[in-house]
Amino acid sequence: SYVLTQPPSVSVAPGQTARITCGGNNIESKSVHWSQQKPGQAPVVVIYFDSDRPSGIPERFSGSNSGNTATLTISRVEAGDEADYYCQVWDSSSDHVVFGGGTKLTVL
Amino acid sequence: EVQLSESGGGLVQPGGSLRLSCAASGLTFSSHAMSWVRQAPGKGLEWVSSISGSGGNTYYADSVKGRFTISRDNSKNTLYLQMNSLRAGDTAVYYCAKNPSDTINYFDYWGQGTLVTVSS
Numbered sequence: 732s733y734v735l736t737q738p739p740s741v742s743v744a745p746g747q748t749a750r751i752t753c754g755g756n757n758i759e760s761k762s763v764h765w766s767q768q769k770p771g772q773a774p775v776v777v778i779y780f781d782s783d784r785p786s787g788i789p790e791r792f793s794g795s796n797s798g799n800t801a802t803l804t805i806s807r808v809e810a811g812d813e814a815d816y817y818c819q820v821w822d823s824s825s826d827h828v829v830f831g832g833g834t835k836l837t838v839l
Numbered sequence: 840e841v842q843l844s845e846s847g848g849g850l851v852q853p854g855g856s857l858r859l860s861c862a863a864s865g866l867t868f869s870s871h872a873m874s875w876v877r878q879a880p881g882k883g884l885e886w887v888s889s890i891s892g893s894g895g896n897t898y899y900a901d902s903v904k905g906r907f908t909i910s911r912d913n914s915k916n917t918l919y920l921q922m923n924s925l926r927a928g929d930t931a932v933y934y935c936a937k938n939p940s941d942t943i944n945y946f947d948y949w950g951q952g953t954l955v956t957v958s959s
Contacts, residue, residue, distance in 0.1 A: 764945035
């Protein structure tokens with residue numbers, strides 16, 4: 732089955748740029764979606780179809796997908812961005828939704 | 840405004856059964872694929888199952904196939920998850936999630952979740 736690999740944690744100072752990666756075999760052939768989950772809350776999509784941003788999500792959030800790695804980039808990080816972030820794809824070969832293991836973003 | 844509200848969670852013994860429900864409002868329910876996603880305590884998100892808008896196509900994670908059944912009643916705007924032969928490893932918060940169309944891609948709305956605890 733398809734596997735998505737994320738770093739368990741990323742730390743960044745306020746105002747800096749955070750990059751969270753999501754690795755998968757030829758992931759560029761798939762559409763990658765990113766969700767943010769704060770403690771005690773349900774997830775919220777922040778990027779869909781690699782780089783599209785839902786209304787209400789700040790422009791500071793962006794996404795890219797190339798080769799074997801998709802990346803969620805958060806510019807000018809704020810304390811309120813501290814959360815768990817999950818990448819996700821639909822694997823058509825198995826008809827399964829696949830989530831990455833999640834990355835905890837810490838704002839120093 | 841789209842709202843999803845799960846119910847039916849609780850404490851159940853290993854080997855027991857439980858049926859979760861997800862009541863949806865603010866959308867044309869039959870036009871959207873729907874899914875269940877769970878999260879064990881302190882763990883990440885795990886996809887459980889998805890169903891097409893008509894209910895004609897269903898998909899399951901390997902970990903629940905043969906034990907769980909997803910279904911929907913479009914006349915009642917309600918999604919269900921029948922869970923049988925429950926194991927300790929099924930303990931989690933179960934979220935109902937909506938797909939933006941009848942295609943299973945990403946989830947644009949989530950419920951607040953219902954906790955299922957499997958323990959003797």
